[in-house]
Amino acid sequence: MTKTGVIFDIKRFAVHDGPGIRTTVFLKGCPLSCWWCHNPESQSAKPDILYRRHLCVRCGTCVETCPENARSLTENGVERDATCCTICGTCVDVCPSGATEKVGRELTARDLMEEIERDTPFYDQSGGGVTFSGGEPLTQPDFLRELLERCGDRDIHRAVDTCGFADPSTLRSIAEKTDLFLFDLKLMDPERHLEYTGVRNELILSNLTMLAGSGKTVHVRIPVIPTITDADENFDAIGRFVSRLPKPPHVRLLRHHPTAMEKYARFKMERRLPDGMDTPSRKELGRIASRLTEYGLEVSY
Ligand code: SF4
Ligand code: SF4
Ligand code: SF4
Incomplete structure (x- = not known):
């Protein structure tokens, strides 16, 4: 195999x-x-999720679609709770500006x-x-x-x-x-x-x-x-x-x-x-x- x-x-x-x-x-x-x-x-x-604050337009789409509720919109941009993030990549797929990126792939x-x-x-x-x-x-x-x-x-x-x-x-x-x-x-x-x-x-x-x-x-x-x-x-x-x-x-x-x-x-x-x-x-x-x-x-x- x-x-x-x-x-x-x-x-x-x-x-x-x-x-x-x-x-x-x-x-x-x-x-x-x-x-x-x-x-x-x-x-x-392991793979990881990268966030580029300067590219984020604060649309909140990634927060709404995260299946683990691991993301929140704060005055500093998006915060991610790594303890419950499963690196599923949904936030990467929905991000319109490329502010969120997955680093590493299996x-x-x-x-x-x-x-x-x-x-x-x-x-x-x-x-x-x-x-x-x-x-x-x-x-x-x-x-x-x-x-x-x-x-x-x-x-x-x-x-x-x-x-x-x-x-x-x-x-x-x-x-x-x-x-x-x-x-x-x-x-x-x-x-x-x-x-x-x-x-x-x-x-x-x-x-x-x-x-x-x-x-x-x-x-x-x-x-x-x-x-x-x-x-x-x-x-x-x-x-x-x-x-x-x-x-x-x-x-x-x-x-x-x-x-x-x-x-x-x-x-x-x-x-x-x-x-x-x-x-x-x-x-x-x-x-x-x-x-x-x-x-x-x-x-x-
Ligand atoms: S420079 Fe090379 S050896 Fe050093 S931490 Fe980076 S990848 Fe590892
Ligand atoms: S990778 Fe998945 S679980 Fe982690 S923050 Fe993004 S959407 Fe949520
Ligand atoms: S989807 Fe992208 S642009 Fe929108 S809040 Fe999330 S990281 Fe920022």
């Missing part, structure tokens, strides 16, 4: 998530809570494959394929495994974008069906990793060592977050660690984009990154890349 999972987005024609033209599927759920997360709506494993691996296969001609022409991202795709291992198997049956190239915080035996079983890992490395100091992501990094580092030793193709990706991950000592520690792996992976620097932080207000999530944090300049990325190449690594940004 086909497995059911929860995704929150599908990005078609992606060009930065592996070789060629790709379809990137974003699975919901993540064991980390990074301060700089560009997709905070991905962290919860679907089967079989149905998702139908969407993925629509882009097969682009994969064939460009040497592309599918990238499973998130959130953390390994939080839905059975769903992910079936998708990888189905892609393998159709000769579609498979990449998995992971934070590496996963049970090692689960990761090994997923690796058997994966062609490329995009593996995020954030902070080498375990205490700072705990402070800024919510978990320590020992498991992540041992999983990366295991994958690199297994002969799998791995690309390491480092988010460059000003004042958090961008210290020289962090890059030196990453350079030392990655260069000693059995088959040193390619390293890609990822730029922080402060505009993504606007989502925190929309999702009523606590935003911990301070205001006014700039995107790292290309000059700064070049400087970091040069530092990492001194460890014999191949670096792009």
Whole structure:
């Protein structure tokens, strides 16, 4: 029987998530809570209801039609009682202005494959394929495994974008069906990793060592977050660690984009990154890349 999972987005024609033209599927759920997360709506494993106050015309239709009486119109706009909301989506369907939106949808691996296969001609022409991202795709291992198997049956190239915080035996079983890992490395100091992501990094580092030793193709990706991950000592520690792996992976620097932080207000999530944090300049990325190449690594940004 086909497995059911929860995704929150599908990005078609992606060009930065592996070789060629790709379809990137974003699975919901993540064991980390990074301060700089560009997709905070991905962290919860379940679908959720999003409300954009500035789009709401206060018509009250969603309040009248909610089968659970979970919505009320207040002077601040619509409030939703999450304790009795069943995420049925009725309020989304009736909203005339797009102020209410459902984030995340449940679907089967079989149905998702139908969407993925629509882009097969682009994969064939460009040497592309599918990238499973998130959130953390390994939080839905059975769903992910079936998708990888189905892609393998159709000769579609498979990449998995992971934070590496996963049970090692689960990761090994997923690796058997994966062609490329995009593996995020954030902070080498375990205490700072705990402070800024919510978990320590020992498991992540041992999983990366295991994958690199297994002969799998791995690309390491480092988010460059000003004042958090961008210290020289962090890059030196990453350079030392990655260069000693059995088959040193390619390293890609990822730029922080402060505009993504606007989502925190929309999702009523606590935003911990301070205001006014700039995107790292290309000059700064070049400087970091040069530092990492001194460890014999191949670096792009
Ligand atoms: S998702 Fe359903 S239950 Fe929840 S607020 Fe909307 S209409 Fe009500
Ligand atoms: S239906 Fe939409 S526009 Fe009307 S009150 Fe509800 S959220 Fe606002
Ligand atoms: S690992 Fe990725 S998805 Fe998870 S919280 Fe961190 S940045 Fe967000």
